[in-house]
Amino acid sequence: MDIKWFEDMEARIPHGEVRTRFAPxxxxxxxxxxxxxxxxxxxxxxxxxxxFVLRIEDTDQGRLVEGAVDVIYKTMKDCGLSHDEGPDxxxxxxxxxxxxxxxxxxxxxxxxxEKGGAYRCFCQKAEAEEDxxxxxxxxxxxxxxxxxxxxxxxEAGEPFVLRQRIPREGTxxxxxxxxxxxxxxxDTLDDxxxxxxxxxxxxxxxxxxxDHLMGITxxxxxxxxxxxxxxxxxxxxxxGWEIPKYVHCSPVxxxxxxxxxxxxxxxxxxxxxxxxxLTDAVxxxxxxxxxxxxGEQEIYSLEELCExxxxxxxxxxxxxxxxxxxxxxxxxxxxxxSPEGFTKLAEPYIRQSVKKPEIDISxxxxxxxxxxxxxxxxPAKIDxxxxxxxxxxxxxxxxxxxxxxxxxxDMLNKALPAMEAISLWTEEIIHDTLIEFAEKLEVKNxxxxxxxxxxxxxxxxxxxxxxxxxxxxxKDETIHRMKIGIEKLx
Numbered sequence: 001m002d003i004k005w006f007e008d009m010e011a012r013i014p015h016g017e018v019r020t021r022f023a024p025x026x027x028x029x030x031x032x033x034x035x036x037x038x039x040x041x042x043x044x045x046x047x048x049x050x051x052f053v054l055r056i057e058d059t060d061q062g063r064l065v066e067g068a069v070d071v072i073y074k075t076m077k078d079c080g081l082s083h084d085e086g087p088d089x090x091x092x093x094x095x096x097x098x099x100x101x102x103x104x105x106x107x108x109x110x111x112x113x114e115k116g117g118a119y120r121c122f123c124q125k126a127e128a129e130e131d132x133x134x135x136x137x138x139x140x141x142x143x144x145x146x147x148x149x150x151x152x153x154x155e156a157g158e159p160f161v162l163r164q165r166i167p168r169e170g171t172x173x174x175x176x177x178x179x180x181x182x183x184x185x186x187d188t189l190d191d192x193x194x195x196x197x198x199x200x201x202x203x204x205x206x207x208x209x210x211d212h213l214m215g216i217t218x219x220x221x222x223x224x225x226x227x228x229x230x231x232x233x234x235x236x237x238x239x240g241w242e243i244p245k246y247v248h249c250s251p252v253x254x255x256x257x258x259x260x261x262x263x264x265x266x267x268x269x270x271x272x273x274x275x276x277x278l279t280d281a282v283x284x285x286x287x288x289x290x291x292x293x294x295g296e297q298e299i300y301s302l303e304e305l306c307e308x309x310x311x312x313x314x315x316x317x318x319x320x321x322x323x324x325x326x327x328x329x330x331x332x333x334x335x336x337x338s339p340e341g342f343t344k345l346a347e348p349y350i351r352q353s354v355k356k357p358e359i360d361i362s363x364x365x366x367x368x369x370x371x372x373x374x375x376x377x378x379p380a381k382i383d384x385x386x387x388x389x390x391x392x393x394x395x396x397x398x399x400x401x402x403x404x405x406x407x408x409x410d411m412l413n414k415a416l417p418a419m420e421a422i423s424l425w426t427e428e429i430i431h432d433t434l435i436e437f438a439e440k441l442e443v444k445n446x447x448x449x450x451x452x453x454x455x456x457x458x459x460x461x462x463x464x465x466x467x468x469x470x471x472x473x474x475k476d477e478t479i480h481r482m483k484i485g486i487e488k489l490x
Contacts, residue, residue: 057203179248346361401449
């Protein structure tokens with residue numbers, strides 16, 4: 001065994017700084033729990049003025065999805081979670097893709113075997129059981145093989161897996177930053193597979209080797225891995241390595257009984273974007289799923305999160321994903337955009353309904369921005385601009401505005417010449433003309449405005465009132481639609 005090689009590997013490890021890693025498997029999409037892990041991992045690194053590492057864990061070859069690595073890169077970039085080291089940017093402790101580190105795991109497996117922390121298991125088990133790791137140590141004769149017997153079987157070409165040698169007696173205690181000290185009896189731990197028969201490591205082995213060699217100081221993962229933590233500790237101890245800080249986060253739940261699941265229709269990050277949510281709103285909301293900053297503030301930019309985040313604020317309790325709460329956050333983020341920023345984001349949605357090139361879409365910002373919860377709400381709100389929908393004259397009757405069909409017909413007939421007389425078609429002139437005309441007729445503003453709005457929109461609920469809609473439609477289309485209203489009411 002080349003001890004110098006191991007010494008060189010140790011010499012590469014960065015020290016003296018906070019180092020965290022996000023280590024997703026490229027299995028297709030970024031679910032909300034994964035995004036939260038990435039965010040918390042990033043925030044711990046940035047709060048500690050340290051390094052954020054991206055590592056791709058692709059040892060489970062059966063679950064790989066083509067293009068999934070690109071989804072990971074795109075999501076991280078969209079969210080502003082820029083990594084300091086990773087497959088695409090390099091770094092001092094690469095490679096950062098597990099399948100490219102295969103030789104490393106083999107050498108550390110040999111070292112662990114030499115140190116007595118593992119043994120070869122020649123029992124013919126199904127591959128599925130290798131991952132399931134249900135194996136009673138007391139019934140496993142391979143655990144009792146001498147080194148010479150084990151070596152002889154391996155040299156004879158007998159297939160084997162490498163299993164962790166767990167002490168049969170005593171207890172193992174590990175510390176988690178959220179859950180505190182947890183002690184388990186060793187006889188409840190199984191000798192889990194570390195190297196499969198195909199030579200590739202299991203997650204349980206590869207993540208410990210990689211975290212050590214990359215100098216990871218804080219390991220952030222889901223609380224479902226709490227049960228495996230004592231086995232990780234025993235691996236670190238068998239190698240004689242320092243144990244990192246564990247941060248196990250409770251799951252994100254659909255309700256009090258069920259975890260979020262793509263299979264059950266729960267949205268991924270990509271789904272939420274497609275549903276009209278903004279990245280910044282999603283990130284802000286996800287940060288608060290299981291973490292409390294204290295105080296009243298709810299809206300946080302990524303920079304503010306980097307300052308405010310503290311591990312002590314992470315809850316032991318599962319977090320419930322509330323789509324209505326996310327929608328509230330989204331509406332707040334939309335309102336906070338500049339009119340230009342809103343128009344840029346909203347343009348594709350506006351153009352789904354408003355295809356006439358002569359209509360200036362920048363005019364929609366003041367109408368839509370205060371009234372939009374999700375970008376996908378926009379097309380239905382403005383679907384009357386390109387084409388007047390069919391509508392019932394009953395819409396002209398409105399108790400609050402004190403209108404009915406007869407009053408509405410009278411208002412439209414009287415207002416039409418005033419509208420036709422406007423030469424400069426601006427919102428201010430349209431507004432002043434109609435207000436002055438209502439005064440002249442001695443009617444409430446709403447008594448005049450309601451019939452005009454129904455005539456030009458064909459809907460009782462619209463973003464903005466008669467004046468704004470007339471301005472966007474233009475003079476010719478407004479006059480045309482008012483005449484159609486008069487015809488309907490006659």
